[in-house]
Amino acid sequence: MTRPVEVALYGLTDGREKRIYKTDMGNADTDGDGLLDGSEVNPPPDELDSDPTKPDTDGGGVWDDMERLFGTRPRDWWDDQGLRVDLWLGGYVSYRYQRWCDEEDEERVECTHPASVWIYAAGGAPFEERELVVDGEGRGELVRGGGVMVTFAEPGGHWASWGEWTNLFCVQEDGSTHEVKHIGIQPQMVVTGYGHSGEITFHAVGHEGARFASWSSTVSNAPSGTGSTYTLPISSNTPPGVYIVTGHGELGCDHVATVVVLKVDFIEASSDKADNSPQQFPGHQAWPFDPNNSTDPGKHLVVFFKDVVDASLNVLDFDVDLDAHILPNSVSDTSLSETWRKISGPASGSFDRTDTFSVKYQNPKKGGIYKTGFDLGLAGCVESEANIVLPLAGAEIDSIVQADITRANAFASTVVSNYTWLERQSPINGVRWFVYSGRGDYLGRPNNANSQTVRKYNQVASSGMGAVATWCGVPIRLAKVSNFMVGYGAKKIGVNPVFGWMSQVIGTFNDSAASKSWDAGWNIAGGSAYGSTVSNLVVDVWDEADDKNQKLWPNLPNADNYVVPSSYWDEDTQFTSPGYLYLMNP
Numbered sequence: 001m002t003r004p005v006e007v008a009l010y011g012l013t014d015g016r017e018k019r020i021y022k023t024d025m026g027n028a029d030t031d032g033d034g035l036l037d038g039s040e041v042n043p044p045p046d047e048l049d050s051d052p053t054k055p056d057t058d059g060g061g062v063w064d065d066m067e068r069l070f071g072t073r074p075r076d077w078w079d080d081q082g083l084r085v086d087l088w089l090g091g092y093v094s095y096r097y098q099r100w101c102d103e104e105d106e107e108r109v110e111c112t113h114p115a116s117v118w119i120y121a122a123g124g125a126p127f128e129e130r131e132l133v134v135d136g137e138g139r140g141e142l143v144r145g146g147g148v149m150v151t152f153a154e155p156g157g158h159w160a161s162w163g164e165w166t167n168l169f170c171v172q173e174d175g176s177t178h179e180v181k182h183i184g185i186q187p188q189m190v191v192t193g194y195g196h197s198g199e200i201t202f203h204a205v206g207h208e209g210a211r212f213a214s215w216s217s218t219v220s221n222a223p224s225g226t227g228s229t230y231t232l233p234i235s236s237n238t239p240p241g242v243y244i245v246t247g248h249g250e251l252g253c254d255h256v257a258t259v260v261v262l263k264v265d266f267i268e269a270s271s272d273k274a275d276n277s278p279q280q281f282p283g284h285q286a287w288p289f290d291p292n293n294s295t296d297p298g299k300h301l302v303v304f305f306k307d308v309v310d311a312s313l314n315v316l317d318f319d320v321d322l323d324a325h326i327l328p329n330s331v332s333d334t335s336l337s338e339t340w341r342k343i344s345g346p347a348s349g350s351f352d353r354t355d356t357f358s359v360k361y362q363n364p365k366k367g368g369i370y371k372t373g374f375d376l377g378l379a380g381c382v383e384s385e386a387n388i389v390l391p392l393a394g395a396e397i398d399s400i401v402q403a404d405i406t407r408a409n410a411f412a413s414t415v416v417s418n419y420t421w422l423e424r425q426s427p428i429n430g431v432r433w434f435v436y437s438g439r440g441d442y443l444g445r446p447n448n449a450n451s452q453t454v455r456k457y458n459q460v461a462s463s464g465m466g467a468v469a470t471w472c473g474v475p476i477r478l479a480k481v482s483n484f485m486v487g488y489g490a491k492k493i494g495v496n497p498v499f500g501w502m503s504q505v506i507g508t509f510n511d512s513a514a515s516k517s518w519d520a521g522w523n524i525a526g527g528s529a530y531g532s533t534v535s536n537l538v539v540d541v542w543d544e545a546d547d548k549n550q551k552l553w554p555n556l557p558n559a560d561n562y563v564v565p566s567s568y569w570d571e572d573t574q575f576t577s578p579g580y581l582y583l584m585n586p
Contacts, residue, residue: 022053023037023052023053024037028187028188029188030052030053031051031052031053031054031055032055035050035052036188036189037052040052048074049074050074057074184204184205184255185202185203185204185205185245185247185255185256185257186202186203186205186257187202187257188257188258189257189258189259189260190257190258190259190260191259191260191262191378192234192259192260192261192262192378192380192381193261193262193263193284193376193378193379193380193381193382194236194238194239194240194261194262194263194264194283194284194327194381195236195237195263195284195380195381195382196234196236196378196379196380196381197233197234197235197236197380198233198234198380199231199232199233199234200231200232200234200259201229201230201231201232202215202229202230202231202232202245202247202257203228203229204227204228204229204247210228211226211227211228212226212227212228212230212247212248212249212255213226213248213249214226214247214248215230215245215246215247215248216245216246216248217232217243217244217245217246217259218243218244219232219234219238219243219259220238220239230245230247232245232259234259234261238261239261239263240261240262240263240265240327240328241260241261241327241328242258242259242260242328242330243258243259243260243261244256244257244258244259245257245258245259260328260331262326262327262328262331262336262376262378262381263283263284263326263327264283264284264324264325264326264374264376264384265282265283265325265326265327266280266281266282266283266325266384267280267281267283267322267323267324267325267372267374267384267385267386268280268281268321268322268323268325269281269301269320269321269322269372269386269387269388270301270320270321270323271301271303271318271319271320271321272318273303273307273308273318274301274302274303274320275302275303275304275307276301276302277301278301279299279300279301279386281299281384281385281386281387283324283325283374283384284381284382284383284384285382285384285385286383286385287299287300287371287385287386287387289369289371289387289389291369291392291452291453291454291455291456292452292455292572293455293456294455294456294459294572295456296456297454297455297456298387299387300369300387300388300389301320301386301387301388301389302389302390302391302457303318303320303364303388303389303390304390304391304550304551304552305367305390305475305550305551305552305553305554306547306550306551312539313474313539313542315365317362317363318363319352319360319361319362319363320360320361320364320388321358321359321360322340322358322359322360322361322372322374322386323357323358324338324357324358324374324384325357326357326376333356333357333358334356336376336377336378337355337377338355338356338357338374338375338376338377339354339355339374339375339377340354340355340359340372340373340374340375341354341372341373341375342361342370342371342372342373343371343372343373343385344369344370344371345364345368345369345370345371345388346364346366346367346368346370347366348363348364348365348366348368349361349362349363349364349365349370350362350363361388364388364390366390366553367390367391367392367393367552367553367554367555368389368390368392368451368553369387369388369389369390369454370387370388370389370390371385371386371387371388372385372386372387372388373385374386389454390553391453391454391456391457391458391551391552391553392451392452392453392454392458392552392553392554392555393453393458393468393469393470393475393552393553393554393555394445394446394447394453394458394467394468394469394470394478394555394559394575395446395447395448395451395453395469395470395555395557395558395559395560395561396446396448396469396470396471396473396555396556396557396558396559397442397446397469397470397471397481397558397559397575398471398472398534399558400446400558400559400562400577401471401481401484401485402530404485404577404578404581405485405488405524405530407577407581407582408485408488408489408492408525408581409492411489411492411493411580411581411583411586412489412492412493414586415433415493415586416493416494418586419493421494424493424494424495425495425496430490430495433489433580433583433586434486434489434490434578434580437579438463438464438578438579439578439579439580439583440482440485440486440578440579440580441464441465441479441482441578441579442469442478442479442481442482442485442575442576442577442578443463443464443465443478443568443571443575443576444460444464444467444561444568444570444571444572444573444574444575444576445458445460445467445561445571445572445573445574445575446467446469446470446478446559446561446562446575447559447560447561447573447575448555448557448558448559448560448561449560449561450557451555451556451557453468453552453555455572457548457551457552458548458552460571460572461571462571463571464568464571465478465479466478466479467575468548468549468552469481469559469575470554470555470556471534471538472534472535472538473538473554473556474538474539474542474554475542475545475549475550475552475553475554475555476538476541476542476545476549477513477545477546477549479514480513480514480517480541481517482578483514483515483517483518483521484517484518484520484521484537485521485577485578485581486518486521486578486580487517487518487519487520487521487522487525488521488522488524488525489521489525489580489581490522491521491522491525491526492525511544512544513541513544513545516537516540516541517537517541520533520534520537559575561573561574561575562574562575562576562577563575563576564576564577564582565577565578565579565581565582566582
C-alpha cells in the first residue's frame, strides 16, 4: 500500500503507482535515489520531474536527488558535470557520490571536515593520492593541477555505482583511515491528523551502528535525544503544520525528516437555495441535531420547501456545496485518501464525488436531516461533520382524518336523532358542539418517531394550536383540517347553507384558505369524492398558505403520536382530533 506521505503531499495513490508509473506500492522510494516516488512524478514548485524507477533518470552519472539539490535537469545528461559529494570523516557521507563528467569522466569530491585528507581505496593503496585543501569556511576540494578533479575507478576497471561505492573508499586523516559510508533518517516523512496522540519513532539508517550525536524537533516542547533512534511524542492538540525532526551528526552534518500534522479547520456548507448560507462546522467533531429542541436543535444549513419547488410542488434540482478547509493550506485536494459520506438521512440525493476537498451533495428531494461526514483517511483522526436540514412538517394524517369522518357520521346520526331541524340551526347548539373547549379543533403536533418534524420551524402554542401537518402528501396548517372537519359535521347534521356560511364568523373569522377547507368538508359530506376533493384542496390551500406552512417539507410517514381527546395533555408530543367527534351525548 502507498505510504501516507506519498498520498498526502504528492497525490500518488496506489492506482497511479500500479497503472501509470509502475512503481513499488510498498516502497516510498522505488529506485532508492533519496527522492520519494511522489516527489519525482509531482515535484514541488520550481523543481523538475524525474523517473521514479531510475535513480539516475538521464544516465549522466548524477543521481536525481543530487540534481534536484544543485538545480540541474534530471532528464538532461549533459549538465551532470561539476556536481559534488559531501563527505563526513568518522564514518559518514552526507550525500551519495556524483560523477564529474568531462572527457576523462572524472569525479569531484568535497569534504566538510577542515583538515588535510587523502582518498584511498578500501583496504589498499590509493588510486589517486591528492591532498584536500581546506578554505576558511571548513570546506575544500580535492584538486589536481589546473583544477581537474581526481578520478577513481574500481580495481575491476569500471566506474563505481552507488551501491558499490558505498563501502569502496576510505578517507585518511593524520594517519588514521575511516570508511566512507552514508547515513540518513527513516521514516523520511510522517503524516498524522489533528487530534490524534501517539509517538513517532525515527531511526538513523545507512550502516551498522549509524547514530546521531543529538536529535531535535520543531514540535513545541519536543524532547531532545541521542543515538540511533528518536521518539517524538505528538499530542492531540499539536497545532497543524509542517515540523522538522533533525538528526545532528557527530561531525556537524544535519539530516532531517518531516512530520506533517493535518487538521480540518472547518467544513463549510452553502447553497444558493439555503436560508442561512453559508454555515461553518469546526472540524474533527460531531455535530448532533435534535429536532425536538424547539430553540437550539443544533448547527445546520437549512433549505426550505418553498425555495426549491415549482407551481405544482415538484422539487427542482439543487445542490449543497461542501468544502473542507484543511490546514496547513499547502496540502492539495489530491494529496490524501480523503472520503465524504452520508452518515444518516433520507434515501435521496448523492455526492457528485467523494475523493476531494470540495464536493456537492446533489438533488436531495426528500425532507429530513442529512448528516454528512468528511474523513482525512488518517488513522486515529476524528471524522468531521456537517448537517443539512430540510425541515419536515408534521407527519401524514390522512388515515386519521378518514377515521374521523366515520366518527363524524356517528355524531351526526346521534344529533339528527335527538334534535329537530330548527334546533340543529341554533347558534347556541353550534357553539356547544363545535366551538366550546376547542371541540372543533385538531390540537397538538402530528409526528412520527422515525421521521420527526423540526420543532424550531413547527412551533405549537400552549393552546395546542399552530402546527403544520402533512395531509395527502402536502404540508397544511392543522387549523385548515379543523375547518374541513367542522364543515363536514355541519353538513351532516343538516345545517342550512346560509347558517353554515354565517357560522364561519363564530370565533376567528375564516380567511380564504379556511373557507375553502370548510367548503371541501361540506362538499364531501354532500357526496363529493374524498380523494380528488382533498388532493385539489391541499395544493390550492398551499398556494395561499403563510410562510411557516410553505417552509416545511412533506412528511409522508403516518403520525404515530395520536391520542383520543380525553388522553390529550401535551401539545409538543401528542396530537388529537376535534372533541365533538367523541361526544357521547351531544
